[in-house]
Amino acid sequence: MPASARPVDKESLEHYLAASSHSPTAMRLVLGNLLRKMRKQAGIEAEAAGRHIGGSEAKISRLERGNVACKEPDVMDLLALYGVRDEQVLACFAQMVDLSRRSGWWQRYDGVLPDWFGKLIGLQEAASVIRTYEVQLVPGLLQTADYARAVTRLGYPLAAQEEIDARVELRMDRCALLTRSEAPHLWAILDEAALSRPVGGEQVMRAQIGHLVDMARLPNVRVQIAPLNEPRCAVAGFPITHLRFDLPDLPDIIYLEQLGNADYLDKPEQVEHYRSVLDTLSMASLSPKESFHLLENALRY
16 A cells, blocks of 8 residues: 555554654644645545635645644644544544654753744654765764854854854754754765864864764764865765655655745655765765774874
């Protein structure tokens, strides 16, 4: 039976609840995808579903894409329209709605956290694999506090010290993701130029490289260096992050960040394009073992 035709039952919903319970962002996306699947299986158009809950096709689109949090009455009305009668299934959906409406830990940083970036944190919380490529800097999840502070000062030169401290604290809280139980696998590729750029000064950079060595020893972290003398490493001149999840109703997502905004791509052809770019970068980069030795050697000088 194809994935799109799998029945939604209590067991599968309990799996979603367990896997996404710590990420309201991921729960909204899962819930939206499930509602879309059930609507299509019921043969109901989005416009008709919108009218059923006193809304519009646009409202259904926002709910199904996880762009807004669902309200329980709307979800229950939609499930009734789609023919769902099982009380246990309905109870699971009610739990999913509740979890999707909760605040993530990162929302306490609302004063310094734009909405478009908060979504990334929520997705990283639920990801099983995070693949990332960085050109100018060490990836955020692998930064030390001093390096992060120097980067933040460069990005926000007019910010007050209190704001700088809050941004660095947020970055460090994000980094804790990699050492928690059931941590995601991080596969990070960084350009060799990032190691030669003494952000924060030589001492800060040396400590940062030492931290990269320590992190590369973790079983769930793989670090590769894209060498300057390898032309294939010019295939992407901008950061790329690929998020993968252990949930059948949460597709892979590509995150592309600009100066003041970000794109989240989930269409299969888009994801495949950027995945192939990351594959090319990985093949052209030093192996994890070679990269580890390069980092160790950098500490000797």
